[in-house]
Amino acid sequence: MYREAPTDKSDWWELYEPFEETLSDGSTILIPAGYVTDFASVPMLLWSIFPPIGKYNRAALVHDYLYDLQYKQKELGEKEARKFADDQFLFLANKINSKDAFRHFIMYLTVRIFGFYAWRATKE
Template identity: 30%
Template sequence: MSAFLSPLDLREADEKDDGQWILGSPLVYQSDIAGVTFTVPAGFRTDLASVPRIPIVYELTGGTSSKAAVVHDWLYTTKLVARDVADAVLREASAVTGVPAWRRNLMFCGVRAFGWSHWK
């Protein structure tokens, strides 16, 4: 069964207020979709969900799934799995944290449509 096996420990990056966060301790996520347990290491930098700051879009999808966003950012950075699997893990991990289906499906559609620019 998919589950987060550790708490999220984030610290605001010190250099400047650019929306960056640093993982204070490892974040461990067991994914049924990928069939792997991922460990995002302490010190990993993330911007959490890269949602455009367009008011309605951000209201619907921004700031709703930080744990899932950290794992997704790690997968996009390391490319441990294919992009479609990384995106499916985002949706799966969002479900684990209780994000409603309509919201996680919007997030999934967004990363499928626009995530290619960050995957490169």
Template identity: 30%
Template sequence: MSQFLTKLVMENATGQDDGLWRLVEPLVYQSDVAGQTFEVPPGFGTDLASVPRLPVVYLLAGGTSNEAAVVHDFLYTKHPVPRAVADAVLREASAVTGVPAWRRWLMFWGVRFGGVSHWDADPASN
């Protein structure tokens, strides 16, 4: 059963209101979709959900499921799975945290269409 095995513990990464965060404790997620468990290490930096700050878009999809967003950022940075699996893990992990189905699908299609430019071409450099 997919589940978060630890709680999300993070701090502001820069001391400014710029939306950048750093994990203080590891975040561990067990994924049925990927068939594996991911551990996002302390010190990992994230901007959470990279949702455009346009009022309607952010109202519909922003500020939800920070845990899922952190795991997704980690998968996009390190590439332990293909991009399509990483996006499916975002949808799955959002369900685990109680995000409604319509919002999960909106987020999923947002990353499928808009995420390609964020898929790091060289994960070894991270």
């Protein structure tokens, strides 16, 4: 479904086929082939605890895509749209593996606290 992206960054990955996922509100999102992601943006210092690539890749992929689109920002406003995207990470990560719900919640909190940097960077 994905391969290492042809960029100068070795930690980026490219979708080689479209990916579809159902969100918590029942809507479906289609991520096109060619989309590039780093999955979870985790500082290298924390990789042993929270690896950037893992069981939650689908959740991180959808989260990155929603951020890049600034999905639902026109409808909900910036704060609520960003929260919706963050909530999708938690929803999908728990859907994939509910046994790691605490780990996912810690990751979710981190995204809630620091995600505005990535959200705002998308605007520029």
